[in-house]
Amino acid sequence: MSLPQNTGKAAPFPRLSIMLHWIMAALILVMLFVGLFMAHISSIHYAGLFTLHRTVGFLLLLLVVIRLINRFTNRTPPLPADLPSPMKLAAHLSHILLYGFMFALPLVGWAMLSAGGYPITLWGGCHIPPLMGFHPHLWGALRCLHSLLAYGLILLILAHIGAALLHGVIRRDGVMGSMLGR
């Protein structure tokens, strides 16, 4: 059934891709935890967490731009040739969605605070300019969209981890290893 040339040793991702992946993975997890906590639990740490959220969010927006450029200029190891085509489609589609959500979430965050008339101050007191003027109705809509995108990204990440483990533990086809640098 499976094609004989598959060795189970897919070529690893380039070093920069691996670094970007894991740095962003850690930062995104921090952002999701902080964001969920801020939105759902009234605590005395709100102001500090909010500053952290804005700062890391802006950093992630810069990183995702670098990552998208890297994605199109650097090679990506091909998926195993014997991967069933529905799984291949799912892999491609989920990665397009992951990139889309990683880009949209900080951008919507920036736009929503701009529309709401919130000054966007980062850690250390640095201001970033608003993306648009004061627009309260848009603020309400974008704030809602920001949450929906976050929930979507959470589901995508959980599926992504499950799929990576499926490759690494069940299929053992080298796909997971290619992002571990092995």
Place this chain on the structure above:
Amino acid sequence: MARSPHSASPARWAAVILPPLCLGGFLAWSAGLLTPASISPSHFMQRFHNAGAPNTGFRRAHAKGMCVTGWFDPSPEGRALSHAGVFKGEHLPVIGRFSLAPPLPYLPDNPNIARSLALQIRTPSGDDWRMALVDMPLQSMRDIADAYAFFKAARLDPVTHKPDPEAVKAYAAQRPWLNTAFEQAKAHQQPSDLTNDTYNSLDSFILTNDAGKKTAVRWAVQAKEPFRPAEGSGANDGNYLFKRLVQTLDERPLSWDIVATIAREGDPVNDPSQPWNDADQKVTVGTVTFTKAYSEDENPCGPMVFDPTILPEGISVSQDPLLALRASVYMKSYATRSAEHKTPSMVTPNDVANPTLTSDEKGQ
């Protein structure tokens, strides 16, 4: 060659499924999903709703209000306390919002209601200083748990449409640390008007000056108009407080001093329910002057948020837990009301254009 999924052991499948499941569980926990007792901004929204806040586009607290515009002139004394740009500029634009504290947007004015003032002062370089002040001397809650219980006690009885007096009494009785706050509230003499009222930040802030010296302060926006008692100010127009403010502004500008009370050793900086030493030094950091009134339906002060944690560099929040709570709850209220269809405010553009008092039997 890739292995067939059919030959994988249950342990391997567990290794695939459990890690994302655990992570999902942790995320749910951080959102308070697994700890039903945790207090969220949404819970506060529910309590404001039970206390009479409608879902028709108004703030969940301080719902009835009117906008004013004018300017801020800082004093050299302010510059010595904080390096914030707002103290270096002159004639900075100010948006203000006078309001009644309850969550009821159609509450007729009467002399016994707490009143509030919110301010936004901006510099050309983008500094933004927002304040949310009320005319009570002390906060009748000291932390998030108190605030949550306070708004529970404010719930309107479905039959009487008033808070249950027993619940309000029980709230105070269970909190001996609020005795002073309630005593001072009782002793507080309400002035006749919005124009001669003094509004307090209650929460404390930290000022940092050019030398890096930090000072903890509480703000008072202090009336310059002479005090007259509320009793016998006789008007039965449901908007009499706001209309009289418009009438005065039609005649002349109105000014308030922004006064910092400087904390001394031993003053409870992070507890807005406790008084500070009466002998604390008071410094006037500037004067705010209003010249024109608007209905909040025709001015950005209506939709905007006066989150007191929006501060310029040189002014920062203290560890007061209620400041953190305000930031999160204001944001929730702001997002919720911005997505709602808003009904007209009680102080209409027509009331501002023509502020003659009429006897609608609603006031006093």
